[in-house]
Amino acid sequence: MTFMTIPSTISGGPSVFQVRIGSGEVLSAGDEADVLLAFYQHSYENHLAALKRGGIVVYDSDHVEPNQDCEKDYHQIGVPISGLTIEAIGGTARDKGKNIFALGLVAKMFDLDAPKLEKLIAERFGGKDESVLQNALNAFHAGYGHALGNVIETFQFVESQKRSGHQVVMSGNEALAYGLIAAGVRFGAGYPITPWSDIMELLRRELPKYGGTFVQTEDEIAAISMALGASYAGRVSVTGSSGPGISLKTEAIGWGVMAEMPVVIIDVQRGGPSTGMPTNVEQSDLNIAVHGGHGDSPRVVLAPANVEDCFLTAIEAVNIARQYSVPVIILSDQAIATRIEAFEEPDLEKLCQDISPDFTPVAEHKPYDLGASGGVTRHLPPGTRIGSGKYPVVTGLEHDEMGHPSGAPKVHEQMVAKRRKKLQKLAAELPVPAVYGPPEGNVLLVGWGSTQGPLREAVDRARGAGDSVSALHIKHISPLPNGLEDIFAGFNHIFVVEMNDEGLYGYGQLGGLLRARFCDPKIRGITKTDGLTFKVKEIMERARNNVASGMRRL
Amino acid sequence: MTFMTIPSTISGGPSVFQVRIGSGEVLSAGDEADVLLAFYQHSYENHLAALKRGGIVVYDSDHVEPNQDCEKDYHQIGVPISGLTIEAIGGTARDKGKNIFALGLVAKMFDLDAPKLEKLIAERFGGKDESVLQNALNAFHAGYGHALGNVIETFQFVESQKRSGHQVVMSGNEALAYGLIAAGVRFGAGYPITPWSDIMELLRRELPKYGGTFVQTEDEIAAISMALGASYAGRVSVTGSSGPGISLKTEAIGWGVMAEMPVVIIDVQRGGPSTGMPTNVEQSDLNIAVHGGHGDSPRVVLAPANVEDCFLTAIEAVNIARQYSVPVIILSDQAIATRIEAFEEPDLEKLCQDISPDFTPVAEHKPYDLGASGGVTRHLPPGTRIGSGKYPVVTGLEHDEMGHPSGAPKVHEQMVAKRRKKLQKLAAELPVPAVYGPPEGNVLLVGWGSTQGPLREAVDRARGAGDSVSALHIKHISPLPNGLEDIFAGFNHIFVVEMNDEGLYGYGQLGGLLRARFCDPKIRGITKTDGLTFKVKEIMERARNNVASGMRRL
Amino acid sequence: MLRRRIDETRFVMSSTTTETPGRSNGNPSVAQSPDGGRKPLTKKDIAADHPTWCPGCGDFSVLALYFKLIEKRRIWHEKITTVAGIGCSSRFPYFVQGHGAHYIHGRALPFATGISLTRPDLHVFVFGGDGDAFSIGGNHLNHTARKNLKMTYVIMDNWVYGLTKKQTSPTSPIGFKSKTDIWGSVDHPINPMKQLISAGATFVARTTHTNPNHVLQMMEAAMDHDGFSVIECLSECVEFYDGAFDASNPRKGGTFNPVPEDHDVTDEFAAYKLAAEPFPGYFGVFYKIDRPTKNANEAKINTQSREKFKGLKDWQILQKNFDRMK
């Protein structure tokens, strides 16, 4: 199509290469290829040789089965190109769709000039049928929006991992799934939807090795119901979804809160509302995760910061669910889900837990014991013999301590308080998040989820430029850890940086939570809704402008 | 069962009467009955004569067809006693269930000493099978919790209505349903659930008279989908539910927001979470109404203050939905739903509107025109011929101005902003709510929904006692009207009084909204979760204590 | 006033539910269209966006035949509405130049019901996939069938989840290797024809995208049926289930068996037996009976309810209720 210069930031890469997108085309100007883009098995096999050692092969994982032995020679990056193109535009629209998707992918990977490429696409496809151009652009944006992360990072990760044999490389979706397995989860149920599907497909494939099962259900309501049933049966189980599927789980999550049934719900966020933008990133499900139930239904919400954190968060979620008998929602997003990162290999022997139910008979049992300290009771699975001969019923109706229906005002008061207090107890036990950079200063950038990386880089660059900027990453969204007020007190400006809308009143979704709790007007929002990950300089500029405008306001 | 004294507050009532609950029993000590409680048609007919003129007959509307001619001689109050008992305890548990429910009802109506009655019930039913007692107590609490309102009020309303022929008497559910009819709604769909069912049953019965239709669907998702389909077809339609049914509508409401499709959703709140307390009042659905959708999905939320307001709010909701092409949620609650009030008869000829769709051909049409002022576009129904030959698609995918899918960052940014801005425009057009009492002072009691009555009475009594207290009732929950900050500035303490939980951080659901927006720490909560309506003195005491404690805090 | 007009049409419909299909297709535009002069729409007028489907996807033919149907039956833009759920097949409305709605996954039927019950002047066509229809949407399908809503539903069955990239569908045969059944599917698949017949659908047909004339025939018959008419159209997913339907495609060495001449379409048991035949089975109308539509039933209720209020304005009808509440 055209020649273009790669930003010199790419160490070791050629300074110029020719972008010729096509089945199994080699992205190179020289003899040895730096990057191979393989759409089909044959192109993968025929051209791999042409790739220089340490080169990158990006293959369509929907069609190509990569050769494991090449792992040491090349950086192999599998992307379900066909599938993502189909999901993004509803088909592959003549293979052109896939090509342009791949172009978007490459553009993002090498940080190419997107607007320029769009112009080129417009020239190329701007025929009389404008919908063809629209399709091409949609495919391009889908590829560009597919947050695979920047290849340079990938390079670096993979390099470092080459240096020490102690790192593993995987995507956030894989990390979440393996984390659940390590945590001892052996049952899950789900219904397909992007970007959640990878997790269910992995668990469906892997769980049987551990004697577990994953069921593809008829819909998302059946999925969470099955997971709740299996949790009830004695072992914390998992379900998950994205976008519309999360909305559908609302009622059942409320039952889990009321019945005090542990369960883990994974929400891999994508662009919303409604069907929205299935292949773009957004952090706009925080509100429904925290407030999305009728009645007062407090639940736990966690958000992993990166791929490694996905693995650890899965384990933490399972343990919180068990310990506090409560539904735990993990808010991942499309960016972490598909991003490939390397991290210190975890000590699996130490981390893997056995959470098989314990059926030792008990003398008596009150499922909703109001005397329990902190309101924390543990679920007793069926199969347990109870000496008193009095057996519990778990229920979504308001109930007395044995789980039998009660409409007494006092009972409702006490049980509502019980469900709230146990989360307040959890909050008290959560670690106060550490500030990145000095604990006091002018500006504090507050983030959650996948924005941790760009935020920290922004802090580094800003401080390099002499600005007083620190960052705080909040992993525990609900309940919030105690002690945040002390951190906030140390800064003049607090900007909550989120990939969601500024809302009716000018702040994002976490911003709303923090403002409501702390009633501190210096807490303001830096939000965006372009469906793309934050660029570091984007954050810095926005912060700078807000401080200026903020000064005026103060 | 026993003799007890009626609080002398009951004007004209006997100072003593014997409570003997039983089929068709007369509640009286003398010859002429003041109150007749009729469970069956025969008891109604046989005993009505024994009732003194102006007396009250409470009948089981599930079994008794009242005689319209008696309207002028007696105050006839129909209560679906059998049904409510069944809904509350899952059957009538030998007719005892109904009797005890009725006892609870009477206790509430005449403000009898509930704890004392509970003790009596315990003595009476405390046999060896404790569950019998539990059933009896559940029935009692259901009756007591059934917010029929205090008979004295009813008396007064009915009296006043006797004086001037210009008042009508009805329940909040009836007022909402008739309001929708006046507004021109001719299609609705729903699934049964208490306390919403009355509305659907009334619309099912009445709409055909106007050439309309109401469909009982297979579930709540089908219900809102049908309503959205009928709205799409050209005329704003209605659906509704309570508790779990509201959670189930989450996904489809999100579609309405994204597709910018007008629709009215009625939520008659009951005790939650989950199945919760079907026959008790609570104001705990504000969070899901405002925040209960994945993605950024701003919608309109209104809450009527009393029965008359139900009628007017229904009309306002329909017109906002049409004008702003947005789903509008009406948050009623079990207290207004069943409370019978009299109000000035509305001028139906003036109020009734014809909202039939207009199919006049247009030259061209952009369903999501970004040029539209304030982002407000109007839905163009199928059946309309479009000169340009370019027809719109309404969709839940992010889309361009014609409704065709687009993943372009700019488009998502602009469309998210469009959906937000049109509600900001609405907010600017909303009336600033009027303060009840002086516009400046020490304490401002902020309320929403059915608490308006008790709040105003609290203000009157407090001011009578020399305290500086005013009240503000917020009907427009989302978007909030502009200008509230100016009102809040006039008070030292702002207490948001709500029938919901204090939450993890010490304030209720509207409290959270207001604190987030205004970041004013003097905004605090007065909440409760006993499933009963607020007593005036309850509010006053709580306010007094909070001021005291608040002082310490400041 | 429109509402009144609708009621009249409703009344017409309810009174013609037993007439011959030709007359009772409930589309005024065909019979009494004032636009008689307008020249019929051509493919050019009806085609919208260039479809995004993969080259060779069966959905292309279904779309082409929908265009043909509109052309042939001289339906105007403003007389039709195209509704779909979510899926590759459900992208349908974007490719049609006419009023369309792209609703949520599995719920297109109740949405279309809202249109059908309030707009008897419109043809309501619903398109969607097997997952949309039988997995998440299965219950709506059964209830729309038993209530017999006037509309046409074309289920584009490719035995797989296309849009979400190859998961098992309720119609996937046992052994099908998908991303959620790498060892091959183990769940007994549903039988679309059996489900529809037993649920009480009044028009049940089966066709395949590889036989265009047959698809068009079925679409016409469905459109002319006064009630809920469903067509299961095999529509191959070349990307994720290549060759799934070869056994039904003569050009691929398969056989296309039309429903036997002597099959009685009003015989439920015979239809059920036909449905039990192993793949490729039969193609054509399995079942077709006359039963009052929900549209007609509700129209009757309206007419009866309105009798007492002849000549009254809406506000006067409401006033009567209010007078009783004084």
Place this chain on the structure above:
Amino acid sequence: MLRRRIDETRFVMSSTTTETPGRSNGNPSVAQSPDGGRKPLTKKDIAADHPTWCPGCGDFSVLALYFKLIEKRRIWHEKITTVAGIGCSSRFPYFVQGHGAHYIHGRALPFATGISLTRPDLHVFVFGGDGDAFSIGGNHLNHTARKNLKMTYVIMDNWVYGLTKKQTSPTSPIGFKSKTDIWGSVDHPINPMKQLISAGATFVARTTHTNPNHVLQMMEAAMDHDGFSVIECLSECVEFYDGAFDASNPRKGGTFNPVPEDHDVTDEFAAYKLAAEPFPGYFGVFYKIDRPTKNANEAKINTQSREKFKGLKDWQILQKNFDRMK
């Protein structure tokens, strides 16, 4: 470790799916219960709260017979779990002394599936009403049936919504005057037997609360079936649909027709014909076949997947994946 034990049981199940019901009811406690010495539970041990149902409600008999079943089959508290959705009938678990779950409306089956697939040592019994089963829960019913989950489901059908006070149910006959159809219901009701048979349920029976022995018989047969066993039990709602089933009750001048001796329960068409009989129709087992359960299919996948990892600890299996990701 429990998980391992479960897998063995699973394996047993998968290898015995074709054995005689008596052996394959998947309940270790009956066959090899170590509690042999314990004396069987009596009604006193099994009865919990005093039921809140209206006097004369048919649900009382279903409850009484569930107690009888537990007594007769010597099932221990810890070997059974009772699950329900929402409705009068769904209050069931509160009245049973044993582990129970009162879930949400219409979703009891997927909840019970979670138990069934992870706890082959338990009897899973689900109870609920016609609205719970066929209205909001209709799709879960079909998919649980086709997947053939090992559990017993008793649908207490009273042709009406009881708990919510008399609205039309999917099983209400045309003409039934309810609060949502004051002129009488107009929608074609579903046929529970037809829906279950066509959906692929492997055990489908029909009984009525007025014939206690028959109810118990059906419950026993259902419990002994290795797969998804469903019983539609007519259970009168005396409050809102008094006398609905008189025509099936000899004591009310009706007739109770048992399924004909010569009926072949493995013949799908015969069963479907039987289901088409007008009320009161027949009572007994309509359909019963052997098809591998979802439980057995998944157990087989487990055994095969675990072959390669014999003797490895869980963390070692996971380590193998991590090693590949270095």
